[in-house]
Amino acid sequence: MKKHNFSAGPCVLPKTVIEQAAAAVLNFDDGLSLLEISHRSKPFVDVMENARSLALELLGLEGKGYKALFLQGGASTQFLMVALNLLEKRAGYLNSGTWADKSIKEAKIYDDIYEVGSSKNANYNYIPKGYEIPEDYDYFHCTSNNTIFGTQMKSFPDSPVPMVCDMSSDIFSRQLDFSKFDLIYAGAQKNMGPAGTTLVVVKEDILGKVSRKIPSMMDYKVHISKGSMFNTPPVFAVYTSMLTLEWLKNLGGIKAIEAENEKKARLIYSEIDLNPLFKGYSVKEDRSMMNATFTLENENLKETFEAMVKEAGINGINGHRSVGGYRASMYNALSLDSVKALVEVMSELESKA
Numbered sequence: 534m535k536k537h538n539f540s541a542g543p544c545v546l547p548k549t550v551i552e553q554a555a556a557a558v559l560n561f562d563d564g565l566s567l568l569e570i571s572h573r574s575k576p577f578v579d580v581m582e583n584a585r586s587l588a589l590e591l592l593g594l595e596g597k598g599y600k601a602l603f604l605q606g607g608a609s610t611q612f613l614m615v616a617l618n619l620l621e622k623r624a625g626y627l628n629s630g631t632w633a634d635k636s637i638k639e640a641k642i643y644d645d646i647y648e649v650g651s652s653k654n655a656n657y658n659y660i661p662k663g664y665e666i667p668e669d670y671d672y673f674h675c676t677s678n679n680t681i682f683g684t685q686m687k688s689f690p691d692s693p694v695p696m697v698c699d700m701s702s703d704i705f706s707r708q709l710d711f712s713k714f715d716l717i718y719a720g721a722q723k724n725m726g727p728a729g730t731t732l733v734v735v736k737e738d739i740l741g742k743v744s745r746k747i748p749s750m751m752d753y754k755v756h757i758s759k760g761s762m763f764n765t766p767p768v769f770a771v772y773t774s775m776l777t778l779e780w781l782k783n784l785g786g787i788k789a790i791e792a793e794n795e796k797k798a799r800l801i802y803s804e805i806d807l808n809p810l811f812k813g814y815s816v817k818e819d820r821s822m823m824n825a826t827f828t829l830e831n832e833n834l835k836e837t838f839e840a841m842v843k844e845a846g847i848n849g850i851n852g853h854r855s856v857g858g859y860r861a862s863m864y865n866a867l868s869l870d871s872v873k874a875l876v877e878v879m880s881e882l883e884s885k886a
């Protein structure tokens with residue numbers, strides 16, 4: 534039976550990408566597996582170059598002074614790498630969720646961090662707004678989509694200082710003016726590929742301005758100078774990410790996928806709003822197009838609902854422990870049919886109750 538995979542990440546990937554990646558594990562180049570070739574071999578160097586240039590092309594950042602890197606250590610390593618590379622005296626952070634909070638904790642190890650806004654007191658059910666970013670800060674850091682709480686920034690400030698954004702859970706999902714950002718990072722395991730690599734897109738001219746010595750593996754300039762091959766890259770994760778980026782390009786790029794993502798989000802949120810058995814978690818104006826969070830109004834229906842969900846082949850909708858309830862993650866590769874299947878179960882519950 535077909536599974537409808539709503540996992541928050543790692544998550545659903547395009548079927549064709551999984552098939553191509555599986556084939557490359559068996560035979561990538563002249564009888565050799567992708568897993569046993571040298572990362573310095575021409576076929577893999579081409580993969581890395583292609584993945585880096587596809588990322589810039591899809592974001593509309595080619596020829597604008599940006600470099601794309603595929604690094605390791607997940608988005609969590611970027612929390613400290615950003616601070617090591619950019620933080621000299623003080624930086625401003627928007628505390629819009631658990632991951633933002635973690636990025637603040639890491640940066641505080643190195644220097645002074647100011648929370649320009651926070652929704653922590655409301656268990657992050659909205660995006661803080663109306664904040665100021667002082668001009669003498671080294672940078673401003675925000676999280677475009679809060680995976681756990683299901684909130685998403687709909688607009689971004691005109692920052693007077695370099696703007697850094699954790700786009701782990703909504704990169705390549707919607708059209709934005711990506712040139713507003715000076716550094717974007719995203720773990721691959723939502724909209725790009727399997728876990729194991731992190732995309733970093735950085736404007737080169739913001740680097741090299743801090744006085745501290747940066748360990749080589751933590752230094753963006755080192756990775757740029759080595760074409761993202763300073764150490765052995767995670768070849769499988771990079772190759773699979775390249776395949777997903779090619780898939781997206783062939784679909785028509787971010788514009789095309791955004792239209793699909795909007796349809797999926799409209800469908801689930803209209804069911805959440807119209808069905809009296811369910812209640813949305815995040816405030817309406819900040820609802821995420823990627824992660825819809827909701828709860829059951831009547832906990833007595835939990836067992837029945839979850840049995841129906843299972844019966845329909847729906848996987849991965851349990852909410853994060855800090856929110857409870859349910860979370861339907863609708864990343865790029867999740868089909869509209871999967872959302873229809875979930876909505877059908879929700880409305881069937883209503884007719885039964």
Ligand SMILES: Cc1ncc(COP(=O)(O)O)c(C=O)c1O
Nearest residue numbers: 607608609632680699701702720
């Ligand atoms: C927005 C966001 N930032 C950071 C992370 C942490 O990513 P990683 O596990 O790759 O370190 C996650 C993980 O889900 C996330 O959703």
